[in-house]
Amino acid sequence: MKLKLIRLSPVLLLLLAVGVNAQRAGQSMSIQHGVVTASRMVDLNSGAVPKGALVGGSLGLISAKGKKSSKKTRNALVGAIAGGAVAKGAQGDTRGMMYEVKLGGAAGAVQVVTDQREIRIGDCVAVERAGDTANVRRVSSAYCEQANEAAVAAVADESAEEADECYLAKTAVVEAATIEEAELAAMKMKLLCDD
Numbered sequence: 001m002k003l004k005l006i007r008l009s010p011v012l013l014l015l016l017a018v019g020v021n022a023q024r025a026g027q028s029m030s031i032q033h034g035v036v037t038a039s040r041m042v043d044l045n046s047g048a049v050p051k052g053a054l055v056g057g058s059l060g061l062i063s064a065k066g067k068k069s070s071k072k073t074r075n076a077l078v079g080a081i082a083g084g085a086v087a088k089g090a091q092g093d094t095r096g097m098m099y100e101v102k103l104g105g106a107a108g109a110v111q112v113v114t115d116q117r118e119i120r121i122g123d124c125v126a127v128e129r130a131g132d133t134a135n136v137r138r139v140s141s142a143y144c145e146q147a148n149e150a151a152v153a154a155v156a157d158e159s160a161e162e163a164d165e166c167y168l169a170k171t172a173v174v175e176a177a178t179i180e181e182a183e184l185a186a187m188k189m190k191l192l193c194d195d
Helices: 002-017 057-062 069-082 086-090 146-154 156-175 179-193
Strands: 029-043 095-103 109-114 124-130 133-138
Touching (some): 156 179
16 A cells, blocks of 8 residues: 555646646536447557547546647546556556447437446447536436437436536546545546446
C-alpha cells in the first residue's frame, strides 16, 4: 500500500494543479435505449475508434482527442485512478470495447467505446450522454420493446436520475483531492455506472 501512495501522490498533485471543467447536475442529459448488435476490442490510440463514436466508462475520463495537452495529461491521470490501474495508466493502456447499438425507432445506431466488458450482443442497453461523456448500461429488455414506449416514458425521470448519479460519480473521481477520495469515488462510479 505504501508504494501505491507514493505513486498516486504526484498524480493527485497534478490533478489539483490542472483545472476541471465538469458538467453540473441539471445540465443536459440524453438517454436512448437500444440493442447491442456488435462488439469488438479497440485501442483508443490506434485510430481504430471511428469518428463520432461516444467514449464512456473510465475511458471517457481519459479520452481527450482534440483537447488541450493539459487536459490530456489530467484526463490520463484521472483514468489511472478511476480504473485502479496505475501501472496500466503509466504504460498508456487505453484498450476498451466498442459496442454498436441499434437505437429504438428511427434513431439509427450509435457506437460507444467503454472499458465495460460485461455487455453482450443482444443486450438491451441505455446510452446516457452528458456533455462529451457517455455511459452504456445494460437494462431490462423491456426498455427496448416498442410496445413498452409509454411505460419507458413514464419512468424517464427515474432513468435520468440514475444517469445523473453516474455522471456525478464520474465527476467526483475527477475532483478527488486525496487518495481515499479517489478510491471511494472510483468504487461509486463502478457501482452507479456499470450494469
